[in-house]
Amino acid sequence: MPKKNLNPEQQKYQQLQKQHELKRPVLMNCIRAFWVGGLICMIGQAITYFYIYFFNFTEQTAGNPTVATLIFIVMLLTGFGIYDHLGQFGGAGSAVPVTGFGNAVISAAIEHRSEGYVLGVGGNIFKLAGSVIVFGTFSAFVVALIKTIIGMIGG
Amino acid sequence: MLTGKHTWVFNNRPVILSTGVTGGPFEANGHLADDFDILHDDLYMGKETYEKAHQFLLEEAVGKVMEKRQMTKDDIQFFLAGDLINQITPSSFAASTHGIPYLGLFGACSTSMEGLALSAFIVNYDGAEYVITGASSHNAAVEKQFRYPTEYGGQKPPTAQWTVTGAGAALVGKNKGQDENHPCITSATIGKVIDMGLSDPFNMGGAMAPAAADTIIKHLQDLKLEPDHYDLIVTGDLGRIGQKAALDYMEQQGVKLDPQKFRDCGLMIYTEDQEVFSGASGPGCSAAVFYGHLLKRMKQGEFKRILVVATGALLSPLSFQQGQSIPCIAHAVAVEYKNT
Amino acid sequence: MIKPFKKQWFWAAFLSILMLAGCQEDGQKSSKALFSRVDPAPILISPKSPKDQGELSEIKKTVITDKSTYDVAVARKDKEVLVSYKVKHSKRFQMKKIEKTITHKLEKKFPDYTFAVSSDYKIFLEIVRLGEKLDSKKFDKKKAEKRFGEIKSLKDELT
Structure with missing residues (x-):
């Protein structure tokens, strides 16, 4: 974001405003994020064990059905209006795991249902998650490129 | 006039x-x-x-x-x-x-x-x-x-x-001699757009406070009134942060308001345990609180003269994504209720 | 949208998760194999002689003495040996390396056998289950051999 030149009056007011501005409770948010994120991962681990134990999945292959299950659960939680409370409470703890990604996709789909399936749901479903996909893919590409080049140089 | x-x-x-x-x-x-x-x-x-x-x-x-x-x-x-x-x-x-x-x-x-x-x-x-x-x-x-x-x-x-x-x-x-039974509008001040360079769309109250302060000061100057002319000066949706910032800002400009008589619609409408962060906002906030709650209290004789200052943040989703700061405005309307 | 939300529901959900997680108790080793150390006995499907049994125990000992593992299950059919172990949590980042060194160690020490080494929980669990089925006589030798092949193919599927 471009840093604007502020005139003295603006600077003065911003200082005044700063005194009253409520700070984000960063430490508390971290602790909450730790617990909420941890809890979500614990549930994920339980689901993985469930698939290993009752179905013919190995530790590696159990990952896919686990993610699918978690996203399904999040879909329900989002639809019933619970996940946004969890998000407000847990912050990054609920946004970083795959559940946060699912929530971003599903909430956008619900929100834009009113504009129809093609232009509404189809056009907006990746409104929030789209940038995750774009930059995720792109950074994966860059990392792979670097690894390949190092591999070629290093023999 | x-x-x-x-x-x-x-x-x-x-x-x-x-x-x-x-x-x-x-x-x-x-x-x-x-x-x-x-x-x-x-x-x-x-x-x-x-x-x-x-x-x-x-x-x-x-x-x-x-x-x-x-x-x-x-x-x-x-x-x-x-x-x-x-x-x-x-x-x-x-x-x-x-x-x-x-x-x-x-x-x-x-x-x-x-x-x-x-x-x-x-x-x-x-x-x-x-x-x-x-x-x-x-x-x-x-x-x-x-x-x-x-x-x-x-x-x-x-x-x-x-x-x-x-x-x-x-x-x-039109007033057809209905002064006794109805609140009447005595004056209004149109505010100017004020931009203090704040650009956080999650902190509208702080951005709008100087606009409210400016309009209140102008209103008092134009009509040569003292702040205690009004039983209540109520802002639209400054919230916790904006209200305190507005009070401080006005004090800097030499207008001292009684914090007891300076209220905010955004802080009146919800209870403490409702998760509303700094307070309420939106055009419906000042409209509902003033037309519903405050006029009722005027009719009950609690206030005779109030000044309502509705504040607005004139941003769009596009403007703040493009990094523009939030321009703000406030309009004041003075309402009087004559009790017999 | 954040609307007034009844906290009881959150706690109800939380408690039911805890209770579900707690409902995992019975006497069999396989039911605990994913969570705790069970130390299963080595499984010898064929040939059954005391000497082979001893050698199998030796294989198990070799793996368990590696300082990065804490629980080992082995099964043997003829010259094929399935080895599965659990890696200590602090060492889980080096899983691939550990697998390599253990395979190497085993192949050097017991050159007559072919080893399938894996740290996968699923393979561990299945070896424990195979042992239990053999013990309770649910499996005869033929069935056990078939299951052995299946477990081995699980390992082969892993990349």
Whole structure:
């Protein structure tokens, strides 16, 4: 974001405003994020064990059905209006795991249902998650490129 | 009559003849539930979309206004309204439903007082006999446009504010010696756009405070009044941060207000245990609180003169994403109620 | 949208998760194999002689003495040996390396056998289950051999 030149009056007011501005409770948010994120991962681990134990999945292959299950659960939680409370409470703890990604996709789909399936749901479903996909893919590409080049140089 | 630089004094003293206030489920759990005419327990209000529900809120409020005076749309000359949604469609659609000649306004959250000031002006100078003015907002529709999808689990900072789901409308009419029974509009000050360079859309109160302060100071200067002329100076939706910042800012400018007499609509409507962060906001906030709650208290004789300063943040989702700061505005309307 | 939300529901959901997680108790080793150390006995499907049994125990000992593992299951059919172990949590980042060194160690020490080494919980669990089925006589030799092949193919599927 471009840093604007502020005139003295603006600077003065911003200082005044700063005194009253409520700070984000960063430490508390971290602790909450730790617990909420941890809890979500614990549930994920339980689901993985469930698939290993009752179905013919190995530790590696159990990952896919686990993610699918978690996203399904999040879909329900989002639809019933619970996940946004969890998000407000847990912050990054609920946004970083795959559940946060699912929530971003599903909430956008619900929100834009009113504009129809093609232009509404189809056009907006990746409104929030789209940038995750774009930059995720792109950074994966860059990392792979670097690894390949190092591999070629290093023999 | 223009007095001072930017203030109108209404010598014919237009009166607020009736009001209609509607709200949503969250407001029904708030402090002021009793002051709403109609409360809905569902955000959709039986409509397919939030936008239609938004429109319905305003329609109902206007309907209530006319019903209370046993008037029909043919008795009303003009309808002035606005809201926050793209091209103020909810207000325009509501105007189409009622079929009253319509002027659409956009002043973000200051629309309520912008509309009241203009209505009073029109009525005062014989432009009309009866004008209805209204402002509305719908939490989910506004969130959708300005922030994230409603069900998205993003964390809001404590500086954020909660958009009111509600609408307030008022019927402004010529004063035919009705001073005794109705609140009358004595003056209004039109504010200028003030930009203090703040650009955090999650801290509107802080951005709007100087606009409110500026308008209040100008109003007092133009009319050569002392702050204690008013029993209450009430701002639209400054929230916790904005209210304190506005008080401090005015003190810096040499105007000292009594914190007891300086209230904020955004801090009145909800209870402490409702998760609204810094307070309420939205055009519906000042409209619903003033037309519903404050006028009622005036009628009960609690206040004789109040100054309502509705503040608006004139940003769009595009402007803040492009890194522009938030320009803000405030309009003040003074209302008097003569008790016998 | 953040609307008034009953906290009881959150706690109800939380408690039911805890209770579901707690409902995992019975006497069999396989039911605990994913969570705790069970130390299963080596499984010898064929040939059954005391000497082979001893050698199998030796294989198990070799793996368990590696300082990065804490629980080992082995099964043997003829010259094929399935080895599965659990890696200590602090060492889980080096899983691939550990697998390599253990395979190397085993192949050097017991050159007559072919080893299938894996740290996968699923393979561990299945070896424990195979042992239990053999013990309770649910499996005869033929069935056990078939299951052995199946477990081995699980390992081969892993990349």
